[in-house]
Amino acid sequence: xxxxxxxxxxxxxxxxxxxxxxxxxxxxxxxxxxxxxxxxxxxxxxxxxxxxxxxxxxxxxxxxxxxxxxxxxxxxxxxxxxxxxxxxxxxxxxxxxxxxxxxxxxxxxxxxxxxxxxxxxxxxxxxxxxxxxxxxxxxxxxxxxxxxxxxxxxxxxxxxxxxxxxxxxxxxxxxxxxxxxxxxxxxxxxxxxxxxxxxxxxxxxxxxxxxxxxxxxxxxxxxxxxxxxxxxxxxxxxxxxxxxxxxxxxxxxxxxxxxxxxxxxxxxxxxxxxxxxxxxxxxxxxxxxxxxxxxxxxxxxxxxxxxxxxxxxxxxxxxxxxxxxxxxxxxxxxxxxxxxxxxxxxxxxxxxxxxxxxxxxxxxxxxxxxxxxxxxxxxxxxxxxxxxxxxxxxxxxxxxxxxxxxxxxxxxxxxxxxxxxxxxxxxxxxxxxxxxxxxxxxxxxxxxxxxxxxxxxxxxxxxxxxxxxxxxxxxxxxxxxxxxxxxxxxxxxxxxxxxxxxxxxxxxxxxxxxxxxxxxxxxxxxxxxxxxxxxxxxxxxxxxxxxxxxxxxxxxxxxxxxxxxxxxxxxxxxxxxxxxxxxxxxxxxxxxxxxxxxxxxxxxxxxxxxxxxxxxxxxxxxxxxxxxxxxxxxxxxxxxxxxxxxxxxxxxxxxxxxxxxxxxxxxxxxxxx
Ligand code: FUB
Ligand code: ZN
Numbered sequence: 001x002x003x004x005x006x007x008x009x010x011x012x013x014x015x016x017x018x019x020x021x022x023x024x025x026x027x028x029x030x031x032x033x034x035x036x037x038x039x040x041x042x043x044x045x046x047x048x049x050x051x052x053x054x055x056x057x058x059x060x061x062x063x064x065x066x067x068x069x070x071x072x073x074x075x076x077x078x079x080x081x082x083x084x085x086x087x088x089x090x091x092x093x094x095x096x097x098x099x100x101x102x103x104x105x106x107x108x109x110x111x112x113x114x115x116x117x118x119x120x121x122x123x124x125x126x127x128x129x130x131x132x133x134x135x136x137x138x139x140x141x142x143x144x145x146x147x148x149x150x151x152x153x154x155x156x157x158x159x160x161x162x163x164x165x166x167x168x169x170x171x172x173x174x175x176x177x178x179x180x181x182x183x184x185x186x187x188x189x190x191x192x193x194x195x196x197x198x199x200x201x202x203x204x205x206x207x208x209x210x211x212x213x214x215x216x217x218x219x220x221x222x223x224x225x226x227x228x229x230x231x232x233x234x235x236x237x238x239x240x241x242x243x244x245x246x247x248x249x250x251x252x253x254x255x256x257x258x259x260x261x262x263x264x265x266x267x268x269x270x271x272x273x274x275x276x277x278x279x280x281x282x283x284x285x286x287x288x289x290x291x292x293x294x295x296x297x298x299x300x301x302x303x304x305x306x307x308x309x310x311x312x313x314x315x316x317x318x319x320x321x322x323x324x325x326x327x328x329x330x331x332x333x334x335x336x337x338x339x340x341x342x343x344x345x346x347x348x349x350x351x352x353x354x355x356x357x358x359x360x361x362x363x364x365x366x367x368x369x370x371x372x373x374x375x376x377x378x379x380x381x382x383x384x385x386x387x388x389x390x391x392x393x394x395x396x397x398x399x400x401x402x403x404x405x406x407x408x409x410x411x412x413x414x415x416x417x418x419x420x421x422x423x424x425x426x427x428x429x430x431x432x433x434x435x436x437x438x439x440x441x442x443x444x445x446x447x448x449x450x451x452x453x454x455x456x457x458x459x460x461x462x463x464x465x466x467x468x469x470x471x472x473x474x475x476x477x478x479x480x481x482x483x484x485x486x487x488x489x490x491x492x493x494x495x496x497x498x499x500x501x502x503x504x505x506x507x508x509x510x511x512x513x514x515x516x517x518x519x520x521x522x523x524x525x526x527x528x529x530x531x532x533x534x535x536x537x538x539x540x541x542x543x544x545x546x547x548x549x550x551x552x553x554x555x556x557x558x559x560x561x562x563x564x565x566x567x568x569x570x571x572x573x574x575x576x577x578x579x580x581x582x583x584x585x586x587x588x589x590x591x592x593x594x595x596x597x598x599x600x601x602x603x604x605x606x607x608x609x610x611x612x613x614x615x616x617x618x619x620x621x622x623x624x625x626x627x628x629x630x631x632x633x634x635x636x637x638x639x640x641x642x643x644x645x646x647x648x649x650x651x652x653x654x655x656x657x658x659x660x661x662x663x664x665x666x667x668x669x670x671x672x673x
Pocket of ligand 2: 361362363364409440441442443445
């Protein structure tokens with residue numbers, strides 16, 4: 001690894017997003033999602049499953065105040081396919097000293113406060129900050145004298161803490177607490193939540209580790225690894241880095257830690273690998289296939305990448321790269337989704353990418369974005385940024401309705417509404433976005449990701465500003481102690497023209513500008529002697545004068561794709577993209593029975609300005625055929641083969657992220673050719 005190339009995201013306070021496309025998303029998060037989620041966390045959304053999140057913090061705070069301990073009545077939560085959940089016996093009357101919801105319910109607040117922090121950097125809002133500050137008081141009041149903070153165990157019995165790391169998400173909640181606390185501190189300078197987070201992290205660091213007498217466990221749902229790194233980078237206390245590294249190094253080693261907790265697993269599979277679901281089947285440096293629960297996996301790989309960078313660990317970097325390649329070459333949907341099966345919300349086997357039963361959880365694509373950014377921090381190669389962009393503009397955005405009021409958890413590539421309602425194998429697939437979820441991991445995850453999108457767009461080192469995504473922004477970059485203002489203007493994702501203006505004050509600065517993988521050609525307003533190209537980035541170093549401008553153009557062409565023939569579901573089919581956007585067909589624009597359509601991919605196609613549910617987009621119009629259905633006749637389910645009757649039709653493709661915004665209807669990304 002070449003440390004010279006390392007870079008890190010800029011402070012959000014040094015980037016103001018101006019981009020019409022992303023600003024709209026961020027404004028939706030600020031004006032719709034954050035207030036709605038606050039209401040949801042307080043069980044104030046009519047018709048939505050109660051969250052109990054703030055209820056639990058209040059109950060834990062009350063117990064603290066009264067100096068009570070509830071060691072005696074530990075209630076094992078009920079297992080649902082998504083995790084363990086405790087519900088009130090009488091839903092109308094939850095008791096004010098009991099824990100309810102999923103064991104990881106605390107994390108919903110932590111994600112919310114993280115989104116609030118990011119949002120405040122772009123849009124100061126004293127009223128929201130006051131709500132957040134008050135909420136932080138409630139959360140901090142739940143912390144135990146010894147620093148422990150997880151309301152599930154505080155309310156159910158602290159004698160059981162860390163007794164089920166595999167399933168019960170304590171270290172996952174810790175991770176989200178650290179992320180939220182750092183974000184809020186960086187945004188506001190207020191450190192109350194950060195101090196609470198550090199105290200809990202200290203407690204955990206005393207509890208786990210290689211030293212004699214300490215627990216040798218690690219998270220069942222990863223995230224603490226990357227969050228501890230972030231805490232270390234914020235506080236410079238290397239205890240947190242050591243703990244993160246310990247969690248990474250210990251994972252999957254034999255004897256399996258989870259065997260101690262779950263002897264029943266040993267009996268089920270005494271000789272083979274266990275804990276693939278948690279990516280704890282092998283030491284991480286030996287893992288070469290992305291397996292198990294997809295969100296867990298990409299969160300782990302993000303933590304591995306962080307540790308590889310900070311400990312100069314080539315072997316770990318190689319493992320990250322191998323896992324990256326496995327995902328991108330064999331397990332990635334063309335929408336940037338990951339997770340081919342709802343069983344375990346997991347990766348399926350190589351090339352198994354079913355469209356209509358896909359899981360492709362919104363959180364999983366968010367995790368893929370985290371992983372990509374961390375790979376870019378170590379090694380600026382546009383192939384990481386290409387996937388980051390693909391995930392962001394497609395599956396991540398598809399997770400939220402265009403009005404910011406409803407969400408997808410699962411992001412299929414093909415939907416037949418009748419199947420969603422009647423076929424149990426597809427019950428996880430929804431054809432319209434939901435207001436909220438009992439397991440509400442995705443909406444707050446979206447909120448924190450969209451409101452911090454600039455941290456994926458740009459990274460920096462001493463003398464270089466890396467532009468990974470062309471998102472219109474005002475960036476302040478420090479070079480040799482002097483501030484350089486860089487303005488990026490673009491009409492992405494609809495037009496590939498980009499202007500980069502530097503207000504340089506005679507300071508030398510390198511701009512590393514990504515050449516998107518989808519661009520078959522490009523132009524740049526600089527002499528070729530002035531720049532070099534490496535790994536998909538154009539490097540241009542200048543002593544920038546005042547108001548110097550560079551223009552780039554990455555023509556966005558309509559592109560038609562086949563999948564690798566090993567992807568059985570897509571054989572004989574094509575998908576359409578333009579620039580970073582993946583397209584789909586919807587019944588609204590193409591009539592019912594999308595499976596009867598075929599695409600004539602050689603015929604002329606064109607792009608037109610259009611509007612989908614109020615969203616201005618570029619639509620793609622292509623030529624194709626519709627197979628005529630035979631006249632209904634009994635006994636003709638099967639018939640002697642004959643040439644299909646086909647009538648020429650226009651195929652109207654809309655951006656995938658805009659689907660399901662005009663009511664329930666069929667959708668398909670892949671179309672027969
Ligand atoms: O387990 C916590 C979160 O809930 C996961 O990341 C999601 O996949 C959902 O299962
Ligand atoms: Zn989720």
